[in-house]
Amino acid sequence: MSTTPIEPTKDEITAAPAIVLRRGLVVTMDAQHAVLPEADVLIVGDKIEAIGPNLSVPDGTVEIDASGGIVMPGMIDTHRHMWQTAMRGYGADWTLTQYFVWNYLEHGIKFRPEDIYAGNLLSAIEAVDAGVTTSVDWSHGLATVDHADAAVDALESVAGRFVFAYGNIHAAPWEWTNSADFRSFVDRRMPRSDMLGFQLAFDVTGDPAFPERAAFEAARELGAAVTTHAGVWGATNDDGIRLMHENGFMTPETVYVHAASLSDDSYQRIAATGGHASVSAESECSCGQGYPSSWALRRHGVPISLSVDTSVWFSGDAFSAMRATLSSDRAREHHEAHAKGETVTHLGVRAEDVVNWGTRGGAKALGLDHLVGSLEPGKKADVVLIKNDESPAMFPLLHPYGHIVFQAQRADVHTVVVNGKVLKHDGHLVDIDLAKARAAVASTVDHIRGELGEQAWAAGMNPEIPESKVLDNPYTYTEYADSSTHSA
Ligand SMILES: [Zn+2]
Structure with missing residues (x-):
């Protein structure tokens, strides 16, 4: 039986008690670096519950279609x-x-x-x-x-x-x-x-x-x-x-x-x-x-x-x-x-x-390897789905690691789960206020630009092509300077 999967809505995702990413190429990064084709990753609460083909899942589990994509650890x-x-x-x-x-x-x-x-x-x-x-x-x-x-x-x-x-x-x-x-x-x-x-x-x-x-x-x-x-x-x-x-x-x-x-x-x-x-x-x-x-x-x-x-x-x-x-x-x-x-x-x-x-x-x-860094049952669910059906660079998917390193890019990040919570889905941030960040950063740029003045602002962004020398101890809190790292 084959059906066309329908992507869940944002409300369905944020309310879901469990999430399953279905039929992805799963790059686990476990101790054996196991790679599982056509596998599912089931997330219950903040943890990875199971990984494998055709997983049975609890009632109410929201499904994300990972086919044609790579599922990897955050x-x-x-x-x-x-x-x-x-x-x-x-x-x-x-x-x-x-x-x-x-x-x-x-x-x-x-x-x-x-x-x-x-x-x-x-x-x-x-x-x-x-x-x-x-x-x-x-x-x-x-x-x-x-x-x-x-x-x-x-x-x-x-x-x-x-x-x-x-x-x-x-x-x-x-x-x-x-x-x-x-x-x-x-x-x-x-x-x-x-x-x-x-x-x-x-x-x-x-x-x-x-x-x-x-x-x-x-x-x-x-x-x-x-x-x-x-x-x-x-x-x-x-x-x-x-x-x-x-x-x-x-x-x-x-x-x-x-x-x-x-x-x-x-x-x-x-x-x-x-x-x-x-x-x-x-x-x-x-x-x-x-x-x-x-x-x-x-x-x-x-x-x-x-x-x-x-x-x-x-x-x-x-x-x-x-x-x-x-x-x-x-x-x-x-x-x-x-x-x-x-x-x-x-x-x-x-x-x-x-x-x-x-x-x-x-x-x-970071001493966090008991929690994250790989996809394994029992670990925290920090999971990334790389998938972009609109991209000519996302197929064929032959060498999973090579595809991640040399072919994929941030625009191909379809879904991001942190601690079991979906923060990005279908290429869109979920419950994240980008407008607030935009306004805050605009105000910082105005402030710094105003403090510098137009001339220093432009000069800072367009350094001369000069004379390069090691100068000026960057650690202004100390008098210490050494001839191998600083000019006299
Ligand atoms: Zn640094």
């Missing part, structure tokens, strides 16, 4: 400066130095709590729309706890899964992490839940006095993992890793963002202490933190997760992150071989690997 982004999304695309032609000057030294301080809210709201919606069901908000523009309250208000208003990584580039981490304001914020707003996790976000400058010790001790006391920009050319280097290691602060929960421009010794320290890396390949290619590090991390056995970094430059979807990572890793392999007069005949890194890093790898980096 993607996981381990590092995104969500507050900067209000400046989407503004820094397309920036280097990292120009980013530091604009944000750290000159204009980041002009962002008010409502501006942090606006960027976070848009970024949270954008992530969900693209099938990114868990995002780390690497929130380093928190000049006051009012800014932090605004950031969390925005995250709580969108039903995605988030980890709030508290940071503040305007003050020393060893000071703000121990301030009464910050501690009372943590008590009020960071009870930790499956939907909203908590990390501390700060960088280690390499100052031999290791003033960051007090910030690490605060993280330990609060039971929060540390996420840190490590191995960033011109900003952080092997000294930071060595100091963390010698002082006992490299733990399995620690996330090393970028982890480029590091020596073998640093990679070995990360691997030996069980830490995780967050590769932002689009970012590293443009900014200059160092060559996207997946090729080096693989060599040292450091577990990898992916991230989009910031929408000031880059796309906020994991398809782009997976594609950029696979391309940069393969480019490196070819480049190194050619330098030795050799030819790469078999690729070392596969499309399957980057899908793993963008799902399971992210869950592991």
